[in-house]
Amino acid sequence: MSKNLVIVESPTKAKTISKILGDDFRVVSSMGHIIDLPAKKLGVDVEDKFKPTYVVIPGKKKILAQLKKEAKGKENIYIATDPDREGEAIGWQIKEKLFKGKNVLRVSFHEITPHAVAEAFKNAREFDRHMIEAQVGRRVLDRMVGYFLSPLLWKKIARGLSAGRVQSVGLRLIAERERQIQKFTASEYWEISAELFKPKVSGESNFCAKLEKIENQKAEIKRNQDAQSICDQLKDKEFKVLEIKKTEKKRYPPAPFITSTMQQEAFNKLRFNASKTMLIAQQLYEGIDIGEDNPVGLITYMRTDSPNVAAEAILEVREHIGRSFGKDFLPEKPNVFKAKKSAQEAHEAIRPSYICRSPESLKDFLNHDQIRLYELIYNRFLASQMKPAEFLATSVDILADKYLFVANGSHLLFEGFLAAYNKIQTEEKEEEEDEDKEKAKNVVPPLEQGELLGLKALNPSQHFTKPPPRFSDSSLIKALEEEGIGRPSTYAPIIYTIILRDYVRRIRGYLNPTELGFKVNDLLVEYFPKIIDVKFTALIEEKLDEVAEGTLSHVKILEDFYLPFKESLDFAQANIVKEVxxxxxxxxxxxxxxxxxxxxxxxxxxxxxxxxxxxxxxxxxxxxxxxxxxxxxxxxxxxxxxxxxxxxxxxxxxxxxxxxxxxxx
Ligand SMILES: [Zn+2]
Ligand SMILES: [Zn+2]
Structure with a gap:
């Protein structure tokens, strides 16, 4: 019989780890959360330091009993839940509920590889009280907001509705954007492009130049007839090269993925929504059967806000780049990416666990979605340690009478990291990329200052100013991250929850608030402007980070939060009436x-x-x-x-x- 018991939260993860640890360790799964706040009560004592009362989740009693039985006669008990605050808190609750007073150690690793797991067991430690407190603080805050706000929604709108703390801020961003779109009136404008060529050259030399200025003023053409009259004036004018500007530009490789950037790119390139991306990433992290020795964890932990990469992984990827792409693609020193202030330094970027396992080599074992996400993670990691791409950008000013045209072209000098990262077809291009591609398509022939050009055609085109776009999973996560709201563990649940409640619907990839969503949002904005204020929510996230670092007590946050919240609540309770x-x-x-x-x-x-x-x-x-x-x-x-x-x-x-x-x- 094995001497050691290891508890993790998922059966797949248990299997992957068990294979690594061998016969001396018995690895079992808690099948997710087993302890939580009660479902129908507040479960928080607001009079006594906001102490939470945890209960065993209904249906989980059996698992609890099983874990207890497994622990009998074991010399050591280890808890190896996921390496973040939530994992720390789940593990600690298991210890408190089942093994109080016993010696239970915490092990945490960012990837399920023999090396990382061995290191983690060598460094088995006590539970991190600060991390747990930060998680308890978040849970209690969210519980209080949800528990007290929901009945107000029932009173004014409909029974069964609910509101969450951070989700409501997400809903607010979406609702406000929709109102901007509703208010927007499009205005018409025209652009004129000239198709030009070198008269003395045989063969194709056509290229495009866009009208930028009229008499040194930015060209602003509002109506068709104005565009036509400009074209008429230009027909027999001389087009003369005024100035040629050539600049070498570098495009630097992106950092390896963190949760938010992975969710954004998986949406932009693969059209995966945030929840789907996280689900697949979790499968890749926990382990997949790949033939020989099953199962194998293929990527590092998917909830992270740090772009750091372990030194050994850097060595491996540099060797791989040198071998597969050539020394020219390898920078002299490894590329280093800066983490945001709030990022947890101990974390790592999302990257493949084994650089030798190329996406091609796994094609027979992964399903279609898994292989596509793995490929994205793999290539992004390769790219992050490669040299920048280099372009030669050409901009030519061409004057015809008082009209200034500009021809832009761009020529790739060195592929650099694009050799790894451009392989994946983008389904929805970013605006910036679009512009780059347009420039690359326009081949400007060698020109000389003062040279006269032939005019092949003038093409006026009608355009309309556009309202701000609706949020997608990608752009909402970007906005939430920029505003400092949410953390790696919360981006996907925010979107998932507001869609589940039908406050928002995802239509062709874009997030549209529903009538119900507007109603809920309007009520919250009217009565709880502070609770769903973007800056305030960001501040709370920062404070929770401080709790995790041990510089602030979570009780202090809860106290500061509760008093003003209670005032708004009392006011709302007294004033909200059913709307007819x-x-x-x-x-x-x-x-x-x-x-x-x-x-x-x-x-x-x-x-x-x-x-x-x-x-x-x-x-x-x-x-x-x-x-x-x-x-x-x-x-x-x-x-x-x-x-x-x-x-x-x-x-x-x-x-x-x-x-x-x-x-x-
Ligand atoms: Zn029917
Ligand atoms: Zn009636």
Whole structure:
């Protein structure tokens, strides 16, 4: 029998670690959280230092008993939950609940490799009290906000709604952006480009130049007729090269992934939403069967805000680059990337655990999504340790009468890191990249100052100013990170939660607030402006970081938070009244007007004489049910698993759909 017990939180991870540790260690899984705040009570004593009361999660008693049994007769108990605050807290709760007073040690590693695991066991330690406190502080804050705010939403809008602390700030950003879009009025403008060529050269020498200035003023053309009249004036003018500017530009490789950048790139390049990215990354981290010795952890831990890379991994990747791409692609010294102030230095960037395991070599063992994310992580890591790409940018000023045209071209001199990172096709390009590509397409021939050019065509084009774009998973995470809201463990859950509650819908990749989302947001902004203030939320995140470092007590944060929060709460409780939305429809039973009500499952029409008249009606989308001959219409519904369309003939017809069929006729 093995002398040692190791507890982790997932069965796959247990299997991967067990293979590494061998027969002396018995590795078991807690199957996720087993202890948490109670589901139906506050579970926090606001009178006594905000002490939380933890309970065993229903259904987890059996696992608890199993763990206890496993521990019998073991000399050492180790807890190897994930290497972050949440992992530290889960581990500590297991220790407190099951092994109080016993010698239980914490081991943590950022990748599940023989080397990292061995090192971790060599450095087995006591639990980090500060990390645990930071996690408790976050959990208690979130619990208080959710527990006290939700009933106010029920009072004003509908039963069953809920609001979270950081999610509400995410919702606020999305709702505010939508209002900017609604208010936006597009204005028309025109651009003129000239297709030019070298008259004395045979063969293709066509290139494009754009009208930039008129009489030294920025060209601003508002209407078609103005564009036409400029073209008419230009037709027989001389186009003369005024100045040629050539500059060498370097594009530096990006840092290896941290959680936020991985989520952004996986959305931009693979169209994965943030939750999907995290799910797949977790599979790659915990271990995958790859034939010979199963399973194997393929990447480092996926929740991190540090771009640091272990020294051994740097050595390996440099050797690999030298071998696969050539010495020219290898910088003299390793590239170093700076972490943000708040980043936890002990963490590492997300990178492949074994650089020798190329994406190609794993193609037979990983599924399509796994291989695509692995490839992205792998190539990004390679790129991060390669030389910059070098371009020669050419900008030519061309004068025709009072009109100044500029031709931009760009020529790749040295591929550098692009040799590794450009392989993956981008589905949605960033604006900057777009511009670069346009320049690269425009081949400006060798020109001389004073040279006269031939005019092939003038192309006026109509444009409209655009409203700010809706947020995508990628741009929302970027915004949250820039504002200092959220942490590696929270970006994906923020988006997931507001979609689950149907405050936001993801339509063709973009986040659209719903009517319900606007209502919830407006209530929170009106009564709790501070709680969902962007700067305030960022400040709390910073303070939680201080708790984790041991320079601040979590009780202090909670005290500072609770008093003003309680004041807003009392005011809201006294002043919030149910909102009544009238309609011009009349009740077909009693003739009184119908009003719009929100229920647990969505919006519906109710008789205003309720409870005397209990008549109610669904609000249909007008779109026919997908089942032939059903005759029902689709109705918006909400459930615990999010938003969907259901049939008006429910329960007779159980047709459901995530989106409305396109054909509305
Ligand atoms: Zn009625
Ligand atoms: Zn139906």
């Amino acid at each position: 939305v009238t309609t011009d429809q009349l009740c077909d039973k009693c003739g009184k007007p119908l009003i719009v009500k929100w229920g647990r499952r969505g919006k519906f029409l109710s008789c205003s004489a309720f409870p005397e008249c209990k008549n109610s009606k669904s609000i249909t989308s007008g779109v026919k049910c997908g089942i032939e001959n059903c005759g029902g219409e689709l109705i918006e519904r909400r459930s615990k698993r999010g938003f969907f369309y259901g049939c008006s003939n429910f329960p007779k017809c159980t047709f459901t759909s995530r989106d409305l069929p396109e054909d509305k006729e």
